[in-house]
Amino acid sequence: MEIAQLVLGGRRTASLEGKTFEVIEPAMDRPFYEVAEADVEDVDNAVQLAYQTFEQGSWSRLSATARGRVLLKAATLIRERLEQLAVLEARNAGKPIRDARDEVGLAANVFEYWGGAANKIFGETIPVQDAGLEVTLREPVGVCALITPWNFPLVIASWKIAPALACGNTVVVKPAQLTPLTTLALADILMEAGLPEGVISVLPGPGAKVGNALVSHPLVAKVSFTGSTEVGSNIMRLCADNITRVSLELGGKAANIVFDDADVQRCINASVYAVFGNCGQDCCARSRILVQRSIYEQFTEQFAARTALLRVGQPLDEQSEVGPLISAGQRRRAQDYLALGQREGARVVAGGAVPPDAGGGYFLQPAVLAGVDNGMRVAQEEIFGPVVCIIPFESEEEAIRLANDTPYGLSGSVWTQNLGRALRVAKAVRAGVLSVNSNHSVHTEAPFGGYKRSGFGREMGMHAAQLYTEVKSIFFSEE
Ligand code: NDP
Numbered sequence: 001m002e003i004a005q006l007v008l009g010g011r012r013t014a015s016l017e018g019k020t021f022e023v024i025e026p027a028m029d030r031p032f033y034e035v036a037e038a039d040v041e042d043v044d045n046a047v048q049l050a051y052q053t054f055e056q057g058s059w060s061r062l063s064a065t066a067r068g069r070v071l072l073k074a075a076t077l078i079r080e081r082l083e084q085l086a087v088l089e090a091r092n093a094g095k096p097i098r099d100a101r102d103e104v105g106l107a108a109n110v111f112e113y114w115g116g117a118a119n120k121i122f123g124e125t126i127p128v129q130d131a132g133l134e135v136t137l138r139e140p141v142g143v144c145a146l147i148t149p150w151n152f153p154l155v156i157a158s159w160k161i162a163p164a165l166a167c168g169n170t171v172v173v174k175p176a177q178l179t180p181l182t183t184l185a186l187a188d189i190l191m192e193a194g195l196p197e198g199v200i201s202v203l204p205g206p207g208a209k210v211g212n213a214l215v216s217h218p219l220v221a222k223v224s225f226t227g228s229t230e231v232g233s234n235i236m237r238l239c240a241d242n243i244t245r246v247s248l249e250l251g252g253k254a255a256n257i258v259f260d261d262a263d264v265q266r267c268i269n270a271s272v273y274a275v276f277g278n279c280g281q282d283c284c285a286r287s288r289i290l291v292q293r294s295i296y297e298q299f300t301e302q303f304a305a306r307t308a309l310l311r312v313g314q315p316l317d318e319q320s321e322v323g324p325l326i327s328a329g330q331r332r333r334a335q336d337y338l339a340l341g342q343r344e345g346a347r348v349v350a351g352g353a354v355p356p357d358a359g360g361g362y363f364l365q366p367a368v369l370a371g372v373d374n375g376m377r378v379a380q381e382e383i384f385g386p387v388v389c390i391i392p393f394e395s396e397e398e399a400i401r402l403a404n405d406t407p408y409g410l411s412g413s414v415w416t417q418n419l420g421r422a423l424r425v426a427k428a429v430r431a432g433v434l435s436v437n438s439n440h441s442v443h444t445e446a447p448f449g450g451y452k453r454s455g456f457g458r459e460m461g462m463h464a465a466q467l468y469t470e471v472k473s474i475f476f477s478e479e
Helices: 040-056 064-080 083-091 095-122 153-168 179-193 207-216 228-240 263-280 293-308 329-344 396-404 419-428 464-468
Strands: 006-008 010-012 020-025 032-035 132-140 143-147 168-176 201-203 222-224 247-248 257-260 288-292 348-349 367-369 387-393 411-417 433-436 471-479
Touching: 006 179, 020 083, 032 083, 032 179, 040 143, 040 168, 040 201, 040 207, 064 083, 064 153, 083 095, 083 153, 083 179, 095 153, 095 288, 095 464, 132 464, 143 263, 143 464, 153 168, 153 179, 153 222, 168 207, 179 433, 207 222, 207 228, 222 228, 228 247, 228 411, 257 396, 263 293, 263 329, 263 387, 263 411, 288 293, 288 396, 293 348, 293 367, 293 387, 329 348, 329 367, 329 387, 348 433, 387 396, 396 419, 411 419, 419 433
Parallel strands: 143 168, 143 222, 168 201, 222 247, 257 288, 257 411, 288 387, 367 387, 411 433
Antiparallel strands: 006 010, 006 201, 020 032, 132 471, 348 367
16 A cells, blocks of 8 residues: 655655554545654654744745745646546545545635735834834744644645745644645645745644644644634643644534525525535535525425435546545434434434445435424534534524524525625624625635634635734834
8 A cells, every 4th residue: 555654844754653544535444545643753853843944044034926936836736736636635535526626726726826915915004103114014923833624635724834834934734634645745746836845744643642742832833723623622722831823713503594585496506515515524514504484394395305316426426426424433423413313303304324335435315304493402513414404483583593593603604685684694693704695605815714612713815814924013213
């Protein structure tokens, strides 16, 4: 089996102890790569190297335009290798190949955006009362620890790596152990694009050990994490010890609010993908559909029928729309929630079974739960699998109340032809990213992040530059 080595300062190398672990293909339940497993000493090495490189200035003091050119070149190389990267991502994360291609394209867009943005991150001149000139500089923070999950491995790594590098930082990336392959490949691409030695390391290994050591390292200036709320909370606590800057993108339980004047057919066609895309393993999954009572029965029936048409299949099959879950454990979790929902009084009106031709893969037919009350655990907790709850509401006020009745606040949608109502509801929902008559909430150029227990900090768009820069203010006296 092929061995993927870790990346230390841009070079592929074995871990210090020489340990490896197996990466599984979730559609097959079989190993297809061996990957170097980092340990605490590897973390220390990578952080020390990133710190020295930052101080020495080969990247941090390079002109912003030159940094941008490296990122633009990386975008070109990602596009040139789109198919190769998409196949790797599809097999490792169990994604339908068409989605994997889109995601690789998105990663290229992100590098292109930050390639252009690098020399547009600048300070201000401020009219102070004292005689002189007050200016601010935006400076890189230093070594950034970037910890990513398994659901969108390449895309989320790009969201963090591209702005961190554009701002002049050095980075140590800890990909999820289940899906490290495309992040390792991305580091190779960045080196080929001209990134100096020492700027990037990628350390696969168990989060509880490698991630923990990385977050706690005193030379790390900034931590950016995407993953579960529980681990995010733990990371925030660890960051407190060294006053390390931290941003967190955590779970979600998005409400997809459908009023009775909505274009129901368009809404249903979009909404099946908004919850079952990536097999429901998406922090923005529209996993609660709130439907106005007058159209509830009709909507539920049509939504269930549309769900049953989704093509569940092998990731490399061009026709597949839904692949397997990432692991046997994640499928068990979705099945347990389905059973819980029924015990709580909900009805399964579509899906929920393991398809007969699943083989060893972790497949599950997308499932629709009807008759759900928002107080049920299935409506409150993040399932992170192919399960949707359809919940009735009477009025605009009730829709807003139910949408906000969750510990999370990442994303949401409103479907209505009434513009005033769309605006009122979008403003009233306590979430970071809303969409109207659409479920699109992720755009390379726009800020993305959560309220409440979904975390804080805004990735993407120029807002992300705030995560990866310090503001220095300098006063020049006239006297
Ligand atoms: P985790 O939060 O455990 O994993 C996310 C990342 O954090 C991985 O790289 C993981 O490493 C790392 N990590 C784990 N423990 C620590 C730690 N103590 N210190 C530092 N880093 C750590 O998510 P899971 O994979 O366990 O998924 C569980 C649930 O989390 C899902 O069912 C879902 O609800 C939610 N989730 C949300 C995501 C989102 O996009 N917001 C993404 C993924 C999960 P490793 O995997 O190598 O151990």
